[in-house]
Amino acid sequence: MSITRRRFVLTSLATPIAAGIASQIATQSATATAPAFLRGGLNQSSKLRVIKVGVGGMGNADLSEIMKHKMVEIVALVDIDQRQLDGWTKDSTNEKGETKKAALPNVPTFRDWREAYAKLGNGFDAVCCSTADHMHAPISMAAMNLGKHVYCQKPLAQGAWENRQLAAVAARMPNVVTQMGTQRIATKWRQYGGQLLREGAIGPVKEIHAWTNRPAGWWPQGNPRPTGSDPIPAELSWDLFLGTSADRPYKDGYTPFNWRGTIDWGTGAFGDMGCHMLDVPFYELDLGAPISALCTPVKASSDQFPESESVVVKYAPNKMTSKNGLTLNWFDGGQFPDFKALGLPEGWEGGEDGKKVVKGDGGVILVGEKGTMWFPIEHAWARIFADGKPVELKPGEFSQTNHWHNWVDACLAGKKDACVSRFEKGGKMCESLSIGAMSCLEPGKVLEYDAAKCVFKNSAVASAALKRTYRKGWEVTNL
Numbered sequence: 261m262s263i264t265r266r267r268f269v270l271t272s273l274a275t276p277i278a279a280g281i282a283s284q285i286a287t288q289s290a291t292a293t294a295p296a297f298l299r300g301g302l303n304q305s306s307k308l309r310v311i312k313v314g315v316g317g318m319g320n321a322d323l324s325e326i327m328k329h330k331m332v333e334i335v336a337l338v339d340i341d342q343r344q345l346d347g348w349t350k351d352s353t354n355e356k357g358e359t360k361k362a363a364l365p366n367v368p369t370f371r372d373w374r375e376a377y378a379k380l381g382n383g384f385d386a387v388c389c390s391t392a393d394h395m396h397a398p399i400s401m402a403a404m405n406l407g408k409h410v411y412c413q414k415p416l417a418q419g420a421w422e423n424r425q426l427a428a429v430a431a432r433m434p435n436v437v438t439q440m441g442t443q444r445i446a447t448k449w450r451q452y453g454g455q456l457l458r459e460g461a462i463g464p465v466k467e468i469h470a471w472t473n474r475p476a477g478w479w480p481q482g483n484p485r486p487t488g489s490d491p492i493p494a495e496l497s498w499d500l501f502l503g504t505s506a507d508r509p510y511k512d513g514y515t516p517f518n519w520r521g522t523i524d525w526g527t528g529a530f531g532d533m534g535c536h537m538l539d540v541p542f543y544e545l546d547l548g549a550p551i552s553a554l555c556t557p558v559k560a561s562s563d564q565f566p567e568s569e570s571v572v573v574k575y576a577p578n579k580m581t582s583k584n585g586l587t588l589n590w591f592d593g594g595q596f597p598d599f600k601a602l603g604l605p606e607g608w609e610g611g612e613d614g615k616k617v618v619k620g621d622g623g624v625i626l627v628g629e630k631g632t633m634w635f636p637i638e639h640a641w642a643r644i645f646a647d648g649k650p651v652e653l654k655p656g657e658f659s660q661t662n663h664w665h666n667w668v669d670a671c672l673a674g675k676k677d678a679c680v681s682r683f684e685k686g687g688k689m690c691e692s693l694s695i696g697a698m699s700c701l702e703p704g705k706v707l708e709y710d711a712a713k714c715v716f717k718n719s720a721v722a723s724a725a726l727k728r729t730y731r732k733g734w735e736v737t738n739l
């Protein structure tokens with residue numbers, strides 16, 4: 261998605277990078293004192309003072325939603341791209357010559373989140389992170405190390421180790437409120453699907469089949485690493501985009517948006533869309549770390565995730581699964597589960613507003629010992645099939661919540677458990693997604709996962725992506 265397709269007017273400005281601040285943040289302890297807000301910080305109005313990191317793309321939506329809460333004050337905007345910052349702080353003119361007033365003209369801006377954290381010190385209570393995936397963990401962990409609340413986009417983090425650590429640190433900080441940005445979990449359709457699973461409507465679950473049509477031309481995957489370099493736009497801090505990841509020359513088109521297909525920065529279609537579809541099943545079935553993963557790719561590449569793939573991820577049994585455990589069959593890029601073999605139609609009448617539910621761009625099928633459930637992402641109630649025929653279900657009343665305000669309210673009330681997608685839960689699921697996504701680095705081989713060490717027992721190359729070495733100077737305590 262090009263920047264010109266967004267609502268921003270281009271201008272240029274340079275902000276110097278703060279030197280040495282990373283090490284300052286890195287030395288903070290994860291058991292630091294409670295956030296400034298809970299300690300009665302600088303802001304006497306008791307508003308939640310939020311630093312917004314990443315303000316373009318989904319950061320736009322995150323900022324807009326969080327700002328709507330009347331007890332929120334945005335105290336700083338951070339983005340590596342000045343054009344994105346200007347979109348919030350400077351008036352703009354559209355193609356018709358109409359002027360749009362800036363929404364946040366007086367909010368301080370930074371290119372470097374480390375500089376913002378250090379400058380604001382006790383002047384902020386929380387961070388909302390909507391950057392490229394590889395920076396989720398450093399930005400969120402550094403905030404938690406300072407005792408700040410965090411809302412972080414999905415996937416919670418890129419590598420299995422980062423996910424594990426974010427969940428563990430969040431768990432041991434009673435005053436830090438966290439939320440992963442899977443806002444679809446708040447919809448009535450997904451609440452109902454969760455209820456059915458909790459009530460054991462399909463019995464112990466044996467298999468999950470999940471699919472997305474992405475990347476579907478939305479972003480590139482399956483290509484070799486580009487050669488050469490392009491001039492870095494004056495508005496872009498390329499070194500700050502790279503952050504913890506390995507150094508590489510800038511090429512046009514890496515950012516915004518397209519980074520998600522590159523192994524250094526994203527999690528591919530699996531990590532990107534898996535979060536939206538698998539969160540409720542993972543949370544309700546209480547799935548832990550997988551045992552193994554096997555990727556069968558089309559157009560594998562050592563630089564990008566495959567053009568398309570199927571991945572088989574295996575789990576040990578628990579009280580919600582069949583006694584033989586559970587197998588997750590993942591498909592992306594135009595591959596689908598075998599609906600016929602599952603005894604299912606490829607769609608059904610009865611979606612929201614009378615629309616037909618089709619296999620379309622994604623969904624989840626759960627095979628239980630008592631029935632098979634098709635769990636659409638949204639806009640349709642889950643449906644259970646027994647012997648190929650739909651079972652009559654009567655969804656009750658569900659009140660839709662605002663996922664962002666769920667987090668803000670929990671921060672204000674000091675009730676971390678009120679968040680439906682807190683890091684303890686999100687991190688556990690995203691550890692699995694990381695294992696599935698990174699298994700493409702050694703395709704065609706059953707990779708055995710060593711959960712204690714967070715590595716594959718039999719693949720050094722894929723293990724390196726589960727537990728990454730950060731670029732020198734970018735180390736963060738607890739990661």
Ligand SMILES: NC(=O)c1ccc[n+]([C@@H]2O[C@H](COP(=O)([O-])OP(=O)(O)OC[C@H]3O[C@@H](n4cnc5c(N)ncnc54)[C@H](O)[C@@H]3O)[C@@H](O)[C@H]2O)c1
Nearest residue numbers: 314315316317318339340341344390391392413414516517
């Ligand atoms: N919950 C959802 O429905 C949803 C939808 C889209 C994207 N997302 C997630 O949101 C995140 C961003 O995705 P996107 O599509 O908006 O990407 P994007 O590249 O369009 O936007 C990211 C923004 O963050 C900025 N940025 C990148 N690295 C940064 C850094 N280190 N510090 C500060 N700013 C930085 C970029 O300049 C850009 O403005 C991803 O993790 C993605 O998975 C979630």
